[in-house]
Amino acid sequence: MPKHALDVLFNPRSIAVIGASSQLMKWGFLVFHNMVRGGYKGRLYPINPKEKEIFGIKVYPNIKAVGRELDMVVVIVPAPVVPQTLRECAELGVKYAVIISGGFGETGIDGKNLQEEVLEIARSSGIRVVGPNTMGMYSSTSNLSLLMPPIPLRPGNIGFLSESGNLGTTMMQSAIINGLGFSRYVSVGNQADLKIYEFLEYFIDDKETEAILIYAEGLQEGREFLDIAKRLTRRKPVVIYKSGRTEAGKKAAASHVGAMAGSDHVYDAAFRQAGVIRANHSFEMVDIVSALSRQPLPKGRRIGILTYGGGWGVIASDFCGMYNLEVPPLPPEVIREMNKFMPPHWSKGNPIDTVGTLDVNIFRRAVETVLECDEIDGLLVLGIGGYSFFIHYYRNFSLLTNHQLSQMKTLLCDVEAQIAKDLIKFIDKYNKPIVVTSIADVVMSEAARILEDSGIMNIPSPERAAKAMASLADYGEYLRKSGGKKR
Amino acid sequence: MPKHALDVLFNPRSIAVIGASSQLMKWGFLVFHNMVRGGYKGRLYPINPKEKEIFGIKVYPNIKAVGRELDMVVVIVPAPVVPQTLRECAELGVKYAVIISGGFGETGIDGKNLQEEVLEIARSSGIRVVGPNTMGMYSSTSNLSLLMPPIPLRPGNIGFLSESGNLGTTMMQSAIINGLGFSRYVSVGNQADLKIYEFLEYFIDDKETEAILIYAEGLQEGREFLDIAKRLTRRKPVVIYKSGRTEAGKKAAASHVGAMAGSDHVYDAAFRQAGVIRANHSFEMVDIVSALSRQPLPKGRRIGILTYGGGWGVIASDFCGMYNLEVPPLPPEVIREMNKFMPPHWSKGNPIDTVGTLDVNIFRRAVETVLECDEIDGLLVLGIGGYSFFIHYYRNFSLLTNHQLSQMKTLLCDVEAQIAKDLIKFIDKYNKPIVVTSIADVVMSEAARILEDSGIMNIPSPERAAKAMASLADYGEYLRKSGGKKR
Numbered sequence A, B: 001m002p003k004h005a006l007d008v009l010f011n012p013r014s015i016a017v018i019g020a021s022s023q024l025m026k027w028g029f030l031v032f033h034n035m036v037r038g039g040y041k042g043r044l045y046p047i048n049p050k051e052k053e054i055f056g057i058k059v060y061p062n063i064k065a066v067g068r069e070l071d072m073v074v075v076i077v078p079a080p081v082v083p084q085t086l087r088e089c090a091e092l093g094v095k096y097a098v099i100i101s102g103g104f105g106e107t108g109i110d111g112k113n114l115q116e117e118v119l120e121i122a123r124s125s126g127i128r129v130v131g132p133n134t135m136g137m138y139s140s141t142s143n144l145s146l147l148m149p150p151i152p153l154r155p156g157n158i159g160f161l162s163e164s165g166n167l168g169t170t171m172m173q174s175a176i177i178n179g180l181g182f183s184r185y186v187s188v189g190n191q192a193d194l195k196i197y198e199f200l201e202y203f204i205d206d207k208e209t210e211a212i213l214i215y216a217e218g219l220q221e222g223r224e225f226l227d228i229a230k231r232l233t234r235r236k237p238v239v240i241y242k243s244g245r246t247e248a249g250k251k252a253a254a255s256h257v258g259a260m261a262g263s264d265h266v267y268d269a270a271f272r273q274a275g276v277i278r279a280n281h282s283f284e285m286v287d288i289v290s291a292l293s294r295q296p297l298p299k300g301r302r303i304g305i306l307t308y309g310g311g312w313g314v315i316a317s318d319f320c321g322m323y324n325l326e327v328p329p330l331p332p333e334v335i336r337e338m339n340k341f342m343p344p345h346w347s348k349g350n351p352i353d354t355v356g357t358l359d360v361n362i363f364r365r366a367v368e369t370v371l372e373c374d375e376i377d378g379l380l381v382l383g384i385g386g387y388s389f390f391i392h393y394y395r396n397f398s399l400l401t402n403h404q405l406s407q408m409k410t411l412l413c414d415v416e417a418q419i420a421k422d423l424i425k426f427i428d429k430y431n432k433p434i435v436v437t438s439i440a441d442v443v444m445s446e447a448a449r450i451l452e453d454s455g456i457m458n459i460p461s462p463e464r465a466a467k468a469m470a471s472l473a474d475y476g477e478y479l480r481k482s483g484g485k486k487r
Helices: A027-037 A079-091 A109-125 A165-177 A196-205 A222-233 A247-257 A264-273 A282-294 A310-322 A332-339 A361-372 A386-396 A402-430 A446-453 A462-482 B027-037 B079-091 B109-125 B165-177 B196-205 B222-233 B247-257 B264-273 B282-294 B310-322 B332-339 B361-372 B386-396 B402-430 B446-453 B462-482
Strands: A014-018 A043-047 A072-075 A096-099 A128-130 A136-139 A144-147 A155-162 A182-187 A211-216 A238-242 A303-307 A378-382 A434-437 B014-018 B043-047 B072-075 B096-099 B128-130 B136-139 B144-147 B155-162 B182-187 B211-216 B238-242 B303-307 B378-382 B434-437
Touching (some): A014 A027, A027 A144, A079 A096, A079 A109, A109 A128, A155 A165, A155 A196, A155 A282, A165 A182, A165 A282, A165 B310, A182 A196, A196 A211, A211 A282, A222 A238, A222 A264, A222 A462, A238 A264, A282 A462, A303 A310, A303 A361, A310 A378, A310 B247, A332 A361, A361 A378, A361 A402, A378 A462, A386 A402, A402 A434, B027 B043, B027 B144, B072 B079, B079 B109, B109 B128, B155 B196, B165 B182, B165 B211, B182 B196, B196 B211, B196 B222, B211 B282, B222 B238, B303 B310, B332 B361, B361 B378, B378 B462, B386 B446, B402 B434, B402 B446, B434 B462
Parallel strands (some): A014 A043, A014 A072, A072 A096, A155 A182, A155 A211, A211 A238, A378 A434, B014 B072, B096 B128, B211 B238, B303 B378, B378 B434
Antiparallel strands (some): A136 A144, A136 A182, B136 B144, B136 B182
């Protein structure tokens, strides 16, 4: 297979950082710091006529002085200087420019003219440009953390494209807190040259990327985007959060990315047709892509709900209903089986409510019994880590002896941790998705950590868990209808 | 004013805990522990024929042996023993029984009969019963932490009623993490005797309670509930999360609280008419009540949005649009004023985007300039604590010297902390609500702590922040229309 043109962008052998700085509060410092600290695998050349050395790395006065071929330059200089900088790059045969600098198409007429100038230089020289006004990019294969914010991303199988650097940053923060890893990330900026659909196209054959996450505002090249998305979704799931849904949002998007946004219903229908899963809230993006990047797809829409208590079961049922999932009754033989070990007053139905028993071992047996049932396609587990959360309070606020605390840890946290390990095994053993809800991510439990180390996110509410499960079901259905197959 | 009948429930002078235990993993241990640790102000009598002393407190073999008048008993014994226990209480003139025990109306026909028996004893003896199947209650005025889960609630002005103990527990966990305080909490359980509307009625004249939060599934006595809610909302805000919205949810609710749920649209209309603010997701409850319990009400629906970056501004605008808030343009004189200190490429409109400047002082000046504008009724501030979050990463993952770290802390965290202090002052000075969004609650920033210590929650997403602001506007409008006045 011939190399994809963007291969060099995601695996550059050499990068010059024009505007790298040793001054703490400059983006030229922060971006360069992230690249060095991220352990970039290629050669790194900071460029700044006023500096000699940054982090022990020799600084060059200009890119010509580097005296080597450069795959990429990062541009962090004031906007008016960018065209001249880019011309110098053109002379030296630079392949990619990532332009962090703002003050282009996102501002007034002068900025738009400057952006046009940049684009002309790029077109005539063959330099491909990311941005301008990008917050950077990440690539796991070359340890490239070319980012404004200091986010220590971990490698993983998610490719992420964002039409807002700010939103992208927040989502990546949320993702790393929840244990997710990325293959690639691009803050696409103003998309003067490289468009979001071109990065998307790269993901089709990118072996590192198994699930795709997109934040979009304008989607200017909607047709190209949807055509590529359609090819992609037959093999890899694509999750999108598209804003500009109301008049107020469209106006804000127009001012932010300079884009005209179309009717939201049109987008909705187009995404559905292309098999793109749409998130309705920003943080849902992370839930959904975490599920799609890790879990098997359910064979149908029949969901079991296992809960420590009734309220969360009701809410999860409500939202299953909203997302067209079924919460079917349990077959009599499953109820008979569960009667053998469940507490006497358990719900004897679906949702399966363990009615506050402190014997958390029961939870594990219940999970396996439900997964064995042919009439259940996927399981929502509400509350793992909940009792570990108790321990947090007892440690800080109790009359318990150390011995009692240690006993309690054994009976609650250790058992929950064991259940977490079992859940991971069960997903493979039964080839059914298990979506886990826990608010324990705030005070991280061992159970939550075990799940997250295995790529299983603890979704913080039953409403969001139901949406993640529905997304798995939707994507499974789309693949069956379209004849696609998840890679 | 004559004392309200429920005054004794929320301020009991003496409580016997029937079934108190020294055995670690029994609810009789956990509940009694919480009561002792919570610092209950009255006299506490553990009752258990098999125990001598728990936490150094003398245990009585039965309540008669206490030899004193008891305002309240807590019942944590197996369901079949509850009627006889209650009869003994009746003989001794006990006023209130909080029945933690499960196995009543929420289970099969035997449980229902048992509940009927309990109710008859209550009716004939005059004992008022909370539950059965309650997870307990809290009252700030008597330091009464009569709770199954170990949650160290802090006193505050929110009264909370929940038809699910499980959901109530989760919401209280979320509330304490976010710095909210409670006046009263009741997990109403099966409502065999005392109904949710009776507790609601108590809040009308309860000086401790200034905002009310409700999780409801069945709302069996809908008429009574709405009549009282209508009286309440003319003086105090009432926030409800009502589940049982879809068929699947209704079925689950029917099995959980034994209640028939009506049509969701009917509830929607009834709540609106009664001025009750409805949350659409569980955690939104906490956002909304935190705003209503602390912030001034906006005079209109015109909202300013201040953001570190474009994406969050677009999403906040989107959801303002969804909730019928306006995001009006800024008057030319405000833009001119802001041009004096904002970075050159700021958005020059609303949302007010500081386009990633690292000079966070700008944020503070922008806040005050917007609040001074007569054409803006309330402000969404997106991102306070965001830069403090950066520091978290630099501490753990950087090449920075200690001196640089300390410089950065001064320039980012300390300035953000100062802005947080100013925001608190501005709310009073301009008498306009400021709703703050930050994902910094995960790695708590000083700015977030300052805000929360002052009762201002850091709402974790722009979507939820818009909903909280819309709830303030809705309640303000309701009061103007109904001629009510917030206490």
